[in-house]
Structure formats: structure tokens, C-alpha cells
Amino acid sequence: xxxxxxxxxxxxxxxxxxxxxxxxxxxxxxxxxxxxxxxxxxxxxxxxxxxxxxxxxxxxxxxxxxxxxxxxxxxxxxxxxxxxxxxxxxxxxxxxxxxxxxxxxxxxxxxxxxxxxxxxxxxxxxxxxxxxxxxxxxxxxxxxxxxxxxxxxxxxxxxxxxxxxxxxxxxxxxxxxxxxxxxxxxxxxx
Amino acid sequence: xxxxxxxxxxxxxxxxxxxxxxxxxxxxxxxxxxxxxxxxxxxxxxxxxxxxxxxxxxxxxxxxxxxxxxxxxxxxxxxxxxxxxxxxxxxxxxxxxxxxxxxxxxxxxxxxxxxxxxxxxxxxxxxxxxxxxxxxxxxxxxxxxxxxxxxxxxxxxxxxxxxxxxxxxxxxxxxxxxxxxxxxxxxxxx
Numbered sequence: 001x002x003x004x005x006x007x008x009x010x011x012x013x014x015x016x017x018x019x020x021x022x023x024x025x026x027x028x029x030x031x032x033x034x035x036x037x038x039x040x041x042x043x044x045x046x047x048x049x050x051x052x053x054x055x056x057x058x059x060x061x062x063x064x065x066x067x068x069x070x071x072x073x074x075x076x077x078x079x080x081x082x083x084x085x086x087x088x089x090x091x092x093x094x095x096x097x098x099x100x101x102x103x104x105x106x107x108x109x110x111x112x113x114x115x116x117x118x119x120x121x122x123x124x125x126x127x128x129x130x131x132x133x134x135x136x137x138x139x140x141x142x143x144x145x146x147x148x149x150x151x152x153x154x155x156x157x158x159x160x161x162x163x164x165x166x167x168x169x170x171x172x173x174x175x176x177x178x179x180x181x182x183x184x185x186x187x188x189x190x
Numbered sequence: 191x192x193x194x195x196x197x198x199x200x201x202x203x204x205x206x207x208x209x210x211x212x213x214x215x216x217x218x219x220x221x222x223x224x225x226x227x228x229x230x231x232x233x234x235x236x237x238x239x240x241x242x243x244x245x246x247x248x249x250x251x252x253x254x255x256x257x258x259x260x261x262x263x264x265x266x267x268x269x270x271x272x273x274x275x276x277x278x279x280x281x282x283x284x285x286x287x288x289x290x291x292x293x294x295x296x297x298x299x300x301x302x303x304x305x306x307x308x309x310x311x312x313x314x315x316x317x318x319x320x321x322x323x324x325x326x327x328x329x330x331x332x333x334x335x336x337x338x339x340x341x342x343x344x345x346x347x348x349x350x351x352x353x354x355x356x357x358x359x360x361x362x363x364x365x366x367x368x369x370x371x372x373x374x375x376x377x378x379x380x
Binding site for chain 2: 076077078089120121148149150151152153154155171172173174176177178179
């Protein structure tokens with residue numbers, strides 16, 4: 001299990017449903033891809049929104065594409081204190097009873113009843129990586145980080161799919177706490 | 191080594207030299223204690239300052255008292271991106287070649303040439319705690335955190351002194367990454 005895994009740091013971002021894209025940007029609007037992400041088919045869009053919580057707001061939050069079935073907002077716990085909400089730690093897509101938020105775009109706003117989460121740290125891996133490492137989808141592993149802010153992250157979720165590229169995804173709090181940046185390498189230790 | 195250690199989360203703050211207190215607040219000014227801290231003799235003052243970096247500024251940064259020999263500013267890595275500086279991870283007091291910053295008070299400002307650090311996570315402990323745990327001053331240990339964001343923090347500095355109360359000190363990035371709040375309990379695991 002000594003294979004090195006590149007780190008991908010997720011800044012706050014959101015995935016929008018087609019309906020919410022239309023509400024925020026206008027009927028029949030299409031997101032403009034700005035930059036391909038490391039996960040195949042995913043992209044950062046030119047579009048950004050403002051998130052408005054009960055305590056404060058955060059501007060210029062990046063929209064990722066393509067559209068998803070349900071709108072999902074991923075922020076750090078640091079962000080949650082600014083907004084004044086208490087989102088749960090969740091795997092992507094597990095949005096039942098997650099936090100509400102107001103999303104403001106240039107043409108309208110969406111009062112999201114649920115959809116804000118702190119993303120559970122996870123490793124995307126292709127089926128062949130999983131076979132090589134002896135791991136299966138949804139398994140929990142530990143990831144070790146070296147250096148002066150070295151840590152071992154417990155409860156790291158393994159996500160296996162033929163469309164995934166090998167990458168350890170953490171949010172900005174986790175990256176800053178462990179002294180990690182995009183492209184740094186970590187390893188699975190158990 | 192199963193003794194439980196309470197967590198103390200350090201938000202951004204600064205310690206001022208007597209000279210810098212006078213520059214920021216006026217000659218012969220005395221800090222006004224607002225709240226005693228868990229470390230005996232230390233207090234949060236009523237006074238706050240603005241930190242101004244090359245990229246941005248942060249207002250209402252709390253001054254801690256009493257005055258120290260040299261001004262020291264402790265921020266999170268998240269804060270460092272807002273300010274546009276790259277402070278090193280350091281033990282308290284080890285300020286040589288740490289980052290510069292401008293400190294703005296109501297009566298003046300201080301152009302600090304060095305003094306901004308990311309505080310190295312550490313455990314304060316009384317001499318009797320150290321004896322019980324079989325640890326010595328400046329030893330590095332590992333600290334385990336349970337829960338859904340569980341981690342093992344490596345390179346945790348042990349600081350032993352007769353004036354110290356047992357407490358694990360981390361910054362807001364580290365607390366948020368590990369799902370920790372003031373008063374939570376952790377344990378030393380190696």
C-alpha cells in the first residue's frame with residue numbers, strides 16, 4: 001500500500017441542478033466551462049454565485065459543471081462560521097437533512113432547503129487502482145501526511161469508479177491543517 | 191498514556207511588546223483585561239487591532255496580555271492567504287525570519303519586520319503532568335482525535351512549566367479539520 005496519491009484541495013464550490021441554473025442565470029442558460037478538473041468530464045465554470053447565510057455571506061463561490069440532479073454546496077467549516085450554518089460531514093450526494101442556504105445569481109436566487117455539506121475527505125480511484133491497492137468502493141482507510149504539520153487522516157472514504165482518476169480530496173481546512181497543497185503526495189497506511 | 195487532555199482552540203491573536211502597546215494605543219497605555227485564559231496569568235484584552243498584509247487585511251484581531259518582550263502575531267494558514275503572507279510554523283517565541291505585517295491601532299501603527307507565525311501545535315502541561323505521562327519539555331508526541339473527522343496529529347510539541355495548565359493548543363484550521371471545539375478531549379498515543 002505504498003502507492004503515492006496526489007492531493008486535490010477543494011476550495012468552496014457548488015454543483016447546480018439544471019433548474020437552479022435557469023433560476024440563477026436565466027432560462028436555457030448554459031454554463032461556460034473555464035477549466036477542466038482532474039476528474040474526467042468535470043469542469044470549473046466561469047460562473048460564480050454569492051452564498052447568503054443567516055450570519056454572513058461569501059461572494060464569488062465557483063460553480064462546477066456539468067449540472068447535477070440536485071444542487072450541492074461544499075464549504076469548509078471555517079466558511080460555515082462566516083455563514084452561520086452547521087452543515088454535516090457527508091459523502092457527495094448524501095444531502096438528506098443537510099444545511100439550507102440562499103444562493104444568489106445575476107438573474108435570480110435559490111432558497112435551498114438542504115444541500116450544504118462539509119465534504120467527507122475521500123480518495124477517488126479508478127477500478128484498476130482499487131484492484132492494485134486491494135480496496136473496494138466505500139471502504140474507509142487512513143492516509144498519512146509527512147512534514148512539519150504531518151497527520152494521519154482517519155475515516156477517509158474510498159470511492160471507486162471507472163470514470164475516476166486517482167486523487168485524495170480534502171477541503172481547505174484539512175489542507176491548511178496538514179500543510180498540504182495541490183499535487184502533494186500522500187499514502188494509504190491502513 | 192491514556193490521560194485525557196482538554197483542547198484549546200486558538201483563534202488569530204497577538205502578543206504586544208510594551209513599546210508597541212504605546213505606539214498603537216498611546217504613551218503609558220495599559221491593556222484592559224477582558225477575560226482570563228486557561229494558562230495562568232494570561233488574559234484576553236479588550237483591545238483589538240487590524241492586521242494589514244500585502245494582499246488584504248483582517249480587523250478585530252484580539253490582543254492577549256500581559257505584554258511580552260517581542261510582539262508576536264499568531265494566525266491560521268487560512269488567514270495567511272487573506273493577508274498575502276507565508277508565515278512559518280514555529281514554537282512561540284521563535285520569531286527569527288518569521289513574516290512581516292503592519293499592525294494598526296487607534297493611535298498609531300507598527301510596521302513589524304518579523305513576528306507572524308503559524309503556531310506549532312503543542313501541549314501545555316504542568317511539571318506534575320509531565321512526570322505522570324513520562325514526558326519532558328520539547329518532546330514531540332502524537333495526539334489522537336476520535337470522531338468522524340478523526341485524525342492523529344504528528345509532531346505535537348510538549349511544553350512543560352510550573353505555570354502551565356494541561357491543554358492541547360491548536361489553531362482554527364486544525365480544529366476545523368479535526369472537528370474539534372474548546373474543551374473536547376484528546377489523548378497522547380505515542
